[in-house]
Amino acid sequence: MARISKENLKDALKVYFIMGSVNCTIHPTEVLRQAIAGGITMFQFREKGKGALIGDEKYKLAKELQWICRDNQIPFLVNDDIELAMALDADGVHIGQEDEPAEYVRKQIGDKILGISVHSYEEATAAIQSGADYFGIGPIFLTETKEDAKPVQGTTVIQEFRANGITMPIVGIGGITPENAAIVISAGADGVSVITAISKAASIPDAVIELKKSVFSVKN
Numbered sequence: 266m267a268r269i270s271k272e273n274l275k276d277a278l279k280v281y282f283i284m285g286s287v288n289c290t291i292h293p294t295e296v297l298r299q300a301i302a303g304g305i306t307m308f309q310f311r312e313k314g315k316g317a318l319i320g321d322e323k324y325k326l327a328k329e330l331q332w333i334c335r336d337n338q339i340p341f342l343v344n345d346d347i348e349l350a351m352a353l354d355a356d357g358v359h360i361g362q363e364d365e366p367a368e369y370v371r372k373q374i375g376d377k378i379l380g381i382s383v384h385s386y387e388e389a390t391a392a393i394q395s396g397a398d399y400f401g402i403g404p405i406f407l408t409e410t411k412e413d414a415k416p417v418q419g420t421t422v423i424q425e426f427r428a429n430g431i432t433m434p435i436v437g438i439g440g441i442t443p444e445n446a447a448i449v450i451s452a453g454a455d456g457v458s459v460i461t462a463i464s465k466a467a468s469i470p471d472a473v474i475e476l477k478k479s480v481f482s483v484k485n
């Protein structure tokens with residue numbers, strides 16, 4: 266299987282749901298099914314934070330969520346845990362700056378999707394060298410979900426990258442809701458990645474539908 270094309274990845278990044286058991290008030294499999302019903306375009310299993318599952322429990326949940334994605338042709342990615350991603354034959358991984366060096370991860374995962382969190386131009390150029398397929402940029406807005414999030418940056422970094430001719434697929438992250446998603450796309454992102462606005466929505470399908478409407482409402 267070859268590397269995913271930029272165009273296909275830009276489509277997959279439109280409404281990119283990220284979740285772990287910690288982010289859910291009902292069973293994660295039910296949250297994912299409802300998010301898929303609403304029309305998410307990609308999923309990332311991110312089992313992190315207080316009370317996160319480990320070992321077999323984490324593996325079992327990941328496998329259940331992967332099957333739901335597979336049944337619905339939704340790309341299934343794993344955050345940070347490369348070993349888990351390889352054990353599951355996931356579609357890709359997302360790593361942060363403090364994880365294993367990206368070029369090492371690229372060697373381990375072959376042609377799978379490689380997403381990298383970047384916060385500066387230097388990190389972006391290094392990530393391009395290492396074979397990143399997309400950038401996660403944020404936190405765009407205030408977020409309670411990631412305790413050690415960097416300072417809120419708004420859309421400045423996204424706008425700067427586009428102004429400097431970076432064509433890498435970009436997804437914004439951090440405090441994104443249906444109300445502010447269009448701002449992220451107008452700044453030059455190809456899509457939005459969201460945890461709470463979907464996983465804790467009163468109606469999960471409606472939240473996804475509203476996010477998608479906002480994303481596609483922008484004519485870039």
Ligand SMILES: Cc1ncsc1CCOP(=O)(O)O
Pocket residue numbers: 403404407408409410411414438439440441458459460461462
């Ligand atoms: C993983 C991550 N990276 C930057 S902010 C964030 C959390 C985003 O969660 P939410 O969509 O609930 O603000």
Ligand SMILES: C=C1C=NC(C)=NC1=N
Pocket residue numbers: 283309311344359361380382400401402436438458
């Ligand atoms: C920290 C992250 C930033 N961006 C994305 C897409 N996923 C993450 N886990």
